[in-house]
Amino acid sequence: MGQYVVKRILFSLLVLLAISVIVFSAVRVIPGNVCHIVLQTPDVTKEQCTVIDKELGIDQPMVTQYFKYMGGVLTGDFGKSLITKRAVGAEMKDRIPLTIELTLLSTFFALVIAIPIGVVSAVRQDSLSDYGLRFLTIGWLSIPSFWLGTMLIVFPSKWWHYGPPVGYVNIWEDPLRNLEQLYLPAISLGLALSASLARVTRSSMLEVLRQDYIRTARAKGLGGAVVVVRHALRNAMIPVTTLFALQVGVLFGGTVVLESIFSLPGLGGLTLSAVRAKDYSQVQGLVLLFATVLVVLNLLVDLSYAWIDPRIRYS
């Protein structure tokens, strides 16, 4: 186990290293001059550019810049925004809670919708409800979450003149108001995610339900619900977790779009405004942050499998 854990951690670090090199060098091949972006005008003198280049440290060789930057990142210093001059790290720190909350809420909705559908579909395989639910989930897969979000703004407002309260408040100030602002984007994102999760829950439940120990449990005289929930569902959840870990990246992408639609000040909204303003130091920090969280989450999922299933760590 120890050896496996060390190997997996080293390996994830390697992936992160490669990602940081890619992101760092990509930002430095931007066509056009950084000083145009900083001064927000195309007319700049050579002297002004030299001063700015020196200030930002981009007059130094790229390798030196990289190590300086990564040294900063490891201590939480992502450099300064090219436009607002605010620390990139501080800007992200302010916005992280909202994005985490939105991600967790979406996950909650996704699971609450997906698992019952998957289970019912599997237990009543080939029945009318199975066909109906399967058709529904494949339909869902085709609906973009940003369109769903749009519909959740448009129709409640048209029919009941309802709209979520504007002006974001954080959850510690006013939890109810905060949840009222977040539940619509969370449902949009959760529904989009639940389609693929429901499909995997179904196929994985079908596989588990055919196994001998399920028949044993039924033969012992246990009721249907107990067998399904306690015996089958638990084992069927492993592939669902794998898929979920793979979908976290999609979830992050979804927060970018939905935060934009619902005007929420999270990391996604920050990414978009930074991209529009060509604030590349901010963009770089954000991409690194998103990628790191994704790689670490996948590492944790892998390690938890090894912990649950000894066959993985010895293979």
Added chain:
Amino acid sequence: MTSAAETSLPVPSYELRARRSPIQRVWRIARKKPIGAVACVVCILLVLVAVFAGQLAPHPVDAQRFPRLQAPSATYPMGTDNLFRDMFSRIIVSSRISLGVGFGAVFVGTVLGTVLGMLGGYLGGWVDLLIGRLLDVMLGFPPLVFLIFFLSIFNSKGGYSMQSYLLVSLAIGIIIAPTTARIVRGSVLSIRNLQYIEAAQCVGNSANRIMWRHVLPNVVAPIIVIASIQIGNAILAEAALSFLGLGIANATHPSWGAMLQDTRAVWERAWWTAFMPGLAISLAVLSFNLFGDALRDILDPRLRQGS
């Protein structure tokens, strides 16, 4: 059980079976997979609409001479938008960019994924290891975040041009490629030790020749299947990018995602401006998904477990 009775039945020899014409074969498949067949027809229609969009659209896309924000009616089947334009014409013409980028991206992703998967699966060893790690790095980026990042750097000018089209297709292709590569690699692994490959090696064929002449034709089925399934995802990705203003659409070359963004200010007053473009996206994605699903069941039932 029925299985015992089935196995004891005499197996009809090939000569006894009636030869089926291609039309009969297509009909048989269509009867077995009615949903897939309908989806296939819709897909073909969508492609035709995209090709003949100029002829099919009742009005030019940039004609601003209609009453503003009219609800859908017989004259304006999908209503009019906030800039005095006919939504129906714009939706029709938008299919060009949406499907164009969708197919372009899947082409890039399939070629890239096939080459990587083939090299990794057939050559094995350190090549496989290296390609595997490369794919892990690609999968370390959240897809949409990667797209935004890539396009904001390499396509910062944006706009409707060949360069933009290629860059957007390349970007979406890159996020599609890892899935294709994994599936191709798996299929290659399952046939690389078969006798006919061994025979090809024995007579002195180069690895290069074996890969492209002997291995590739035998992994075409899973490649076609995965490509058809990914078209839907590519269309979704393009729509999201256009919605965020990072696509290739402009006023005279609309796309569904961009239409949704353009009418943002009037969504609540005119529901159709938000509803119609999304409906078009969902319909396109749904038909390609259903078609891909049916194709998978017909060509390669093994892949069923994977998704």
